[in-house]
Amino acid sequence: MECEKVADEALQGDKLDVLYGEADSAACSRVGAHLEVCGACREELEALRGLRRHLGHWRLPLARPAFTPRGFVVPHWLAAAALVMLAMGATLGVSGYLSLRRALASQEARASLLEQEQRASLGVIQASLARAPVSATDAQALVARFEAGLDERLKLSEQQQAERLDRHFASWQERAEVRRRVDMAQVAASLSYLDGRHGEQLARTNELMGYVLQASQKR
């Protein structure tokens, strides 16, 4: 059995619209009216509905991630720790930068204050110079006075150096004498310890210590 309107493209289109739920009310009516009288089209439409159900069985495979992690996978806790460390580092960096900026700003302020002071004192000097210009004779007298003062200061400094040297030398001699006495006392103590020994060894030890004593006294 075949439909009389098998070549009617409009009807075929309407049937597809009905099959896929895109038909408006007019198309629905047209198709409905035709299906009432055409068994072949009813059968075909039912078969196409069945076919669509079969087509639905071809499903997509489960999507694989585009970038599959291979090898070592960073655990969540490690990633979190790294993030915390990163945040702390960033905070430290920012605070360091801010404190550095503050320090630089205060230093700049100090430098600018100093510069202002120097400019002010230079201004004062220039003003005083403008008020009373220095003559050539005054300058010579000033230089002479400066040189005399310099000689005097040099002599005083040399004298102080000599006195300091003498004091150091005397102190050194005193310390050497004390050291010598301590050494002698130790030698005497050693001799008294060796005094308890006997025979030739004692004699030799005494002789030896005598040499030591002599050598020590020569110093």
Next chain:
Amino acid sequence: MLVGRWEDRIRGAAYRFLGSEDEARDVAQEAFLKAYRGLSGFKQEARFSSWLYQIATNLCRDRLRRRKTRPQVSLEALEETGPVIVEMRPGAHERLLERDLAAAVRRAIHALPEEQREVVILKEYQDLTFLEIAQTLDVPISTVKTRLYRGLVQLRLRLETEGVRGSAGVAVPAR
């Protein structure tokens, strides 16, 4: 965000056109790259989805054309024809039947002429309207409907040849 929204759909369409998951992913990426580069050429009167599908369809056509000169077998096709280890758990038989039916549908769709296959995939699996398919393929709506009708008739005949009959339940396809 736009990529995330459309990637699955484009990849799905490409998978059904080409039958290879890896190639489908490549096509999806390539399509987005092309769309990004050609955004200035996008006509506002067309829907963005149609434009994107158009790019992806053209990429798939290129790949299919290249395949004709260098035939290749996808892993998915090999898996389907390979031996099946039947697990005798509850429902295993039904799953096996379903798997066979899916394979039969897949074979039938891939046996369609390219023009019909495109329309069937875009309509059945991408759920595009006739107007959107017409915009995507740059053909009149009547042409879309004609191709779809012919494609459905072909599919019905082919599935019946494979032993898939009627609309009730899951039929056992003959291999």
